[in-house]
Amino acid sequence: MDTLRADCTSCFGLCCVASAFTRSSDFAVDKPAGTPCPNLLVDFRCGVHDVLRQTGFPGCSVFDCLGAGQKVAQVTYHGVSWHDAPETGPEMFEVFGVMRQLHEMLWYLGEASLRTRESDVSELLAEVESLTHRDAKALVSLDVEAVRDRVRPLLSRTSKKIRAGLRGRDRAGADLVGAKLRKAALRGADLRGAYLIGADLREADLRTADLLGADLRNADVRGADLTGALFLTQFQLNAARGDATTRYPEVLTRPAHW
Numbered sequence: 001m002d003t004l005r006a007d008c009t010s011c012f013g014l015c016c017v018a019s020a021f022t023r024s025s026d027f028a029v030d031k032p033a034g035t036p037c038p039n040l041l042v043d044f045r046c047g048v049h050d051v052l053r054q055t056g057f058p059g060c061s062v063f064d065c066l067g068a069g070q071k072v073a074q075v076t077y078h079g080v081s082w083h084d085a086p087e088t089g090p091e092m093f094e095v096f097g098v099m100r101q102l103h104e105m106l107w108y109l110g111e112a113s114l115r116t117r118e119s120d121v122s123e124l125l126a127e128v129e130s131l132t133h134r135d136a137k138a139l140v141s142l143d144v145e146a147v148r149d150r151v152r153p154l155l156s157r158t159s160k161k162i163r164a165g166l167r168g169r170d171r172a173g174a175d176l177v178g179a180k181l182r183k184a185a186l187r188g189a190d191l192r193g194a195y196l197i198g199a200d201l202r203e204a205d206l207r208t209a210d211l212l213g214a215d216l217r218n219a220d221v222r223g224a225d226l227t228g229a230l231f232l233t234q235f236q237l238n239a240a241r242g243d244a245t246t247r248y249p250e251v252l253t254r255p256a257h258w
Contacts, residue, residue, distance in 0.1 A: 001251055004067045004107050005234075011069035012081040013037075013044035018093035021059070028056030034093055044081070053257055061257060062217075062238040066107055068100040076136055091136055098139045102132050105151050108212070108231050111251075112158040121154050159210045159230055163188040166208060192231070201240075216240040 017040065021031035031037055039047045039057070046052070052061040072095050073079065082089035109125040112118075128147065131139075166188025173193040184204045192212040196219045203223040212231035222243040226232060234252055242248075242258045 001107070001110055003071075004103055004110070006065050006067055007070045008045070010074055011044065011065075012073045012077075012083070012092075013040050013046075014069045014072060014093065014096040015063055015065055016040040016044075016046065016060075017082070017089075018096045019063075024059075026057075026059030026062075034090060042083075058257075061255075062235065064234040064238060065096075065100050066103040066233070066235075068096060068103040071103070071132055072096050072099050075133065076139065088136075091140065095136050095139045098142055098144060099132060101144050102128055102147070104233070105147065106132070107233060108155050109151060111231060112155055115162055116158050118158075121158065124150060124154060155212060155231065159190070159192070159212070162230060163190070163208060163210065168209065172210075211236065221246050 013036070016037040017035065018033060019031075020033040021027040021029060021037070023030045029038065037046075041047050046060070048055045048057065052058065072092065073081070076095055076099070077088065077092060080088070082092050105128050106125065109121060109128060113121045113125050128151070131142065131147070134142070168188025168190060169186065170190045171186075171194050172190045173195075174191070175195050176199050177195050177197045179196070179199045181204055182200050182202045184201070186209050187205045187207045189206070189209045191206075191214045192210050194211075194214045197215050197217045199219045201219050201221045201224050204221070204225070206221075206224055206226045206229055208228045208230065209226070210230040211226075214236065216236045217239045219240045221240045223245045224242070224247070226246070226248040229249060232249060232252065237248060237252050238255045238257075242255070244258070246254075246258070248254075
């Protein structure tokens with residue numbers, strides 16, 4: 001899973017250019033896709049990285065590319081940046097979007113493979129990994145949704161197998177925005193795709209809950225137990241509000257702003 005951790009020092013600031021920002025509580029400025037963020041320095045570092053949240057860019061502190069940035073920079077484009085070859089910029093930014101989706105699938109499949117050791121999961125994991133090594137034109141033309149359609153049922157099967165016997169609640173896709181779920185018993189619950197924006201999950205039991213695609217923006221997970229939570233990403237953890245008492249899977253890192 002180490003190759004799925006962002007390494008900004010090996011990237012070309014791709015998330016700072018490819019992404020579009022809308023002036024809001026998450027971003028202090030409007031920025032169209034393909035335009036460098038005004039905070040991006042010539043060496044591809046962020047000029048306000050240490051004070052992102054204080055300067056109106058909490059959305060940037062939440063983002064995580066799952067290692068897609070350095071893969072595009074160092075593997076797809078062999079270390080030649082959009083500064084060095086400006087004509088590659090538009091294509092590179094598009095490739096980054098595709099690569100991030102592939103790396104997200106690799107994260108999920110990697111977890112499923114480690115938990116179940118099933119051959120078809122391992123085979124698809126290897127296949128998706130091979131896709132990330134295609135050249136830029138092949139990546140741009142890749143039917144990402146077709147790949148997702150193959151990944152999705154394997155993740156669903158893995159989730160059901162691991163949660164079997166826990167009698168977790170089925171809240172998949174549920175609108176739980178701002179829900180009062182303090183100390184809720186959600187062990188083994190199916191929360192995939194659930195809207196948990198701003199939900200009060202303090203001290204909630206989310207052990208082995210399926211959180212695939214759940215929106216945890218500003219959810220309060222102080223004191224919550226997410227040990228063994230299924231398909232939880234660094235991006236989701238970054239988006240939530242936790243503290244030193246929040247427990248989470250060992251493969252993830254405690255967000256700096258907690």
